[in-house]
Amino acid sequence: MTTSNPGESSTQYGALSSAADQVGCLSAASFWTPDYFAGSAWHEHAPFAFWLTAAIGPRVFVELGEHPGFSYLVFCQAVQRLQLSARCYAIDTWRGEAQAGLTNEAVLEALLRSHVARYEVFSRLIRARSDEARDGFEDGTIDLLHIDGHRGYEDVRAEYANWLPKLSSRAVVLFHNTLIQRDDSGVGRLWRELSERHAAFGFEHGQGLGVLCPTNVPAPLQALFDADEPARAAIRAAYARLGAAVAAQFAFEKAEAALLEHHGDALPHGPESDRIAELEQALSEARADFEGARKRLASARADHSMTQASLARMRNELGALQGSVMWRAFSVARKVASRVPPSTRANLRRAARMLWWAATPHRIPARLQFLRMRAAQRTVSGPVIALGNRSYFEFLPTPGEGQSDAVPEGVYQIGQSSGGYVYVPKRRPDDIERRIAAMTRRPTFSIVVPLYNTDDYLFRRMAGSVLAQWYPHWELILVDDKSPDASVRERAARLDDPRVRLIALDQNQGISGATNRGLEQAQGDYIVFLDHDDELTDDCLYELAQSIEAEDPDYVYSDEDKIMPDGRFAQPFYKPDWSPDTLMSTMFTCHVSCVRRSLLDRVGHLRSEFDGAQDWDFVLRVTEQTRRIAHVPKVLYHWRVIPQSVASDLNAKPYAIDAARRARLDALERRGLIGEVEAVPTLPGYFRVKYDVQGTPLVSIIIPSKNNGDVLKRCVDSILARTSYPAFEVVVMDNGSSERSTLACLDALRAIRNVRVIPHDFPFNYSEINNVGARESKGEILLFLNDDTEVISGDWIERLAGYAQLDHVGAVGAKLLYPGTRQIQHCGILNLADGPGHAMLRGDADTPGYFDRNLLEYDWMAVTGACLMVERGKFEAAGGFDESLPIAYNDVDLCFRLIELGYFNVVSPAVELYHYESLSRGQDGESEAKRRRLVQERQRLYRKHPRFLMNDPFHNPNLAPNDVYFSLP
Structure with missing residues (x-):
């Protein structure tokens, strides 16, 4: 950080800061020192953050992708020091990003200590994904939004689009890391696209910072966006030097603390001593820059020539506008409008909108589709996920003679809801292949499905849900348990995909026996269990693979919902994380269930004596052998409700109830525990230990x-x-x-x-x-x-x-x-x-x-x-x-x-x-x-x-975040 000629550097910086100040982009706030430091490239943008907060006085500030917290606390410090009537919100999971590495809990702990001590009166840390937190903000309320973090282009584009309605008419959006060119950082690409369409200014230091006004430009920022290239260069250079001084301060304090910890009161010698001297010199120069800039700022304020020139330019522009043909043409309309009551003005605006629609008939179909979507969304309680771009039916074989593509009446239709719940397939990311290729673990899944007299339509739905998977590394093992209906094997044999295999049994072996034959033939790293009349979501295997990439578990389960006989989605089961006592009370892991094949080989396959509860018995044995258990808190499985199924009524199959009771008695004996499995009087069909x-x-x-x-x-x-x-x-x-x-x-x-x-x-x-x-x-x-x-x-x-x-x-x-x-x-x-x-x-x-x-x-x-x-x-x-x-x-x-x-x-x-x-x-x-x-x-x-903080592993992030009755959001 030292320079060969400090005097020359200071003189050059003085000219740059003077030029920046003349444009109106420097103030006393630009020279404040942060109260809190954490390792971050944002150190170099603290001076601009202070100035921006002072300039626009945001009422609501939101930061997405908080992590160490330096940038957020810089804005909080400015709000406090300026005594603004503002609310600040930091939104992050504090679990880290795959691209940036996992965040250590110590980072959050340090942030909490500083946050609580200083800013909790007006600030709140929200531990959630940004899409979960978004609905807690009213439309048109956010004046300052900061988007940070290393995320792919599709993710950051969706995040920006989702939060756009929340922005006020004078909102400013900041994008950090705009100069990072890695494939896993889409901020820069999005920033370049947006800056071509909106008022924008970009800084090129500190990994790049983009300043964007999506709608109107606040008056204090007008000069920033109107500046010509020499003035823009001066602004960038001035804030780069101010930011470098803040970074030097952090480096000095960090080095000093490290040396004190290492040496105590003893003075360091050799290279460490040289390094501390170098940092002291850099800090001295930075402080000199500060002092000189403050003096020049005071001088500039005394001279209002630039301000007067700006006012004169605005007056000229206003005069030109008022002299224009359009202004004169609408003078009568303005006079009339000023005398019309607000309610009448609203009716006139609606009438004008209708006239505009009539004048643009080519856009009517798109508008009607938009209104239909809005009307549908209003019937749903809770957030609606964007529609997927593909149908399961694209992947199904051509129907044979006598078969139809038509969806039977009353059978599952995409987007139908029940009881305020709706499931809509996720949108397939455009860069899904790149995301999968970037995984260090890319497991192969063996999906095992026992078949028995499977209905044609239900078979096609089940198979289509596998063929539609985003994640390509799988094999589908279909085991026909000697179905009396010969068409079952015929349909299975027509599936034209090398990843699909059919095993035709010579004699009926029951659900456990048939499944075990499939397990014996499985070659994948993990086994996924799928019933012949159920469906996986398109993203099921991709989400399982992501969980395996992050946690390397032996057993994974997910949330699930049900498809009712009339086709509606219902009864979403948003589950807790691994809970061993819960599993002894109810088969909560249920679907989707995924186990490492090597563990399955050690534990043993399904046991026919527990048919009806064979999966419960299996999971009890699996979880006795490992603590590496992961939960994906997303619906990845649709469990179909049909008459006389356990999904519709636990008491529909009494033998299943008895099998479930015996499976737990067997678990007690296996574990060397003594107890009884007793009926729950108020819950027929259920037992407790x-x-x-x-x-x-x-x-x-x-x-x-x-x-x-x-x-x-x-x-x-x-x-x-x-x-x-x-x-x-x-x-x-x-x-x-x-x-x-x-x-x-x-x-x-x-x-x-x-x-x-x-x-x-x-x-x-x-x-x-x-x-x-x-x-x-x-x-x-x-x-x-x-x-x-x-x-x-x-x-x-x-x-x-x-x-x-x-x-x-x-x-x-x-x-x-x-x-x-x-x-x-x-x-x-x-x-x-x-x-x-x-x-x-x-x-x-x-x-x-x-x-x-x-x-x-x-x-x-x-x-x-x-x-x-x-x-x-x-x-x-x-x-x-x-x-x-x-x-x-x-x-x-x-x-x-x-x-x-x-x-x-x-x-x-x-x-x-x-x-x-x-x-x-x-x-x-x-x-x-x-x-x-x-x-x-x-x-x-x-x-x-x-x-x-805002994290309960025995609750579920999909449920309402502050409701003690487990309601949907």
Whole structure:
């Protein structure tokens, strides 16, 4: 960064900055220093970002592709320093881009620390894909949009098009990385296309920055876009030098920190010393440039000659406009319009639009098609994905004699919806071949389909869905299980593709036997299971391949939906990530199911004795052999509902229900566990696992309480009267009670054999008092319980402890009800976009909920500390409760840490208690002080666990981001 002649360089820069200032593109903001640094080519654009924010004063700023956060916090710093009434939003998954590499969670953690400390009043980090976040913004509201990141041309073009309606009439759009020429960066290509059609200005330093005004140019930027080439060169050179000074500052601070860390107080010698001296010299020059530029700026402001000249030029342009023929011709219309009420003006605009349509008849068909699409979209609840550009039928063989291409009445039509849900095929990317070629792993998939008397139309739909795959590396193995209908084999034999193979069995072997024959012939790296009447989505194998590329899993599953008998799409199952306890309750992985062939060979094939639940038994065995399990949170499979199918009614095939029960009993035996698979009374056809307690471990029930004698007595009385498990102790932590009635209650409790009262007269800190209780207790299993609870289920300890003793389980929770009702207070905690919240709050306790989550044992992100059981060893390994979270989110924090240690948190809905909810200390939202405290503790929670900011692996990103009832967006 040093120059051979600093004086000459400074003089040259002075001339450049003076020229830039004369055009009106420098201000005091251009010389600000960023408060936050992170490794980024955006360092060099910070001066322009400061100036731009000051110039246009955006009301809403959005950044897409946030990553380390330097650019975003530069804009936040400008908003704060200028005291603008603005809202700022950074949108990113913080999981990284395939082209740029995975983002380390430490990057997000550093960003959170700086963001929360400075800007959270007006700024929000949104952890989502840009298409997911878009609908949260109203049309015409965004004044400044920054698109960053390394993405392909099709992706960035679609992103720009999707966000275009959200831009205001004076919006400015920034594109970073416009000079990167790699194939995986489409920003530059899009920028070059757009800059030919709109007002644009491009910088050539810092990997390139494009400034675009898609509609109108804000007045402060007019001079920037009107500048001639010499002035443009001066602006670019001035900001390049200012940006270089910021980059030098970052390099200096980074080198200085590294040297201090390495050497401590000792002075470095040799090359390191030379490097630090070089950086100091560069920084000194940059500061000199700053100082000289500030002086020239003050001088330029004193001289208003350029401003006056600009005003004179605008007056001349206005005069020329007002003297034009068009202006005079419409003078009468303007006078009339100024006297017309707004409603009448709107009618006149509509009439003018109709006249324009009539005058351009050649465009009528396109406009009518547009209106039909808009009308169709208005009937759909939630975002509508762009239509695919191909039909499955393009890939199907020509029908034989007597067969028809017509879609049977009432059968699946693309785009039909049910219950507010719509599935529309994804658009095939134009560069799909390049994307696939860029993968380091390109697995071959063996798709195995057992056939038996398969309906002609359904066969063609199934086969066509495979032939339509974007991803080309597959083989389709069709196994005809000796169908009585000979046309099944004939249709299969007519499929003209070298990747399709037909195996014709000599005798019927059932679904497992037929599938196994296909598995024996499979040559692919992964096996994909497909039923003969179901369909894959066009992008199914491509998405599976992407998951394999990113995670190298042994087993992959996806979301799914159903095709109803009348052809509508319905019942989308947006699933949680891998959840072992959920799989013992319900076959949630189901479709699409994909397993590494080498693992399948080790585990064994399907077992005929479990026909009807053969896939459930298989997945139970597979997931016992690996933890490398991936979930693609996208619908990749359409499960067809036909009469007398399990897809339509679980009870349609009683033998399947029995097979499912036996498959889980077999899993228990195989795993060396003792328990029973019992029917769920309120959910016919479903079963849950009740694990036996191993031995008779002592369970310590820890109950903090203060001046709450009557409530505490009800809680302890219910424990003593209703608990069937014999080995427990009650440890009451008295937090300095002083009321006479409570002291009398505590004295009475001390007289009970297995109840202890431990005084702890310190300011209330839920985490601390429970940690002390854990240390004072004697049990192998800890049960943290609020004093405002009341036991309902007599076998509550056995059920909770049966799960708590499982090697993979961390915390176990119960279903808590509002007193005297069947309304849910707790059945699991979701970690949603606005923070942790109780699922299905105040819902009916006996209603199944979203895919039976209210009645079956599911794994959850967290369980409430009002009733939380955990083995002592796991509790201590997690570090106990965090005492810096004295009131709220301490239970959630503990559950987060258990997940980070590899455990799963589960709720047993068969265990019920009443919860009088916060009788002891009141609600957190009842005063401004408590609300502030709640926000502060939530901020601390996510600073500790940035991986879980707006991320709940046991929820699903396709569901509404802030709805505790699992609704669609």
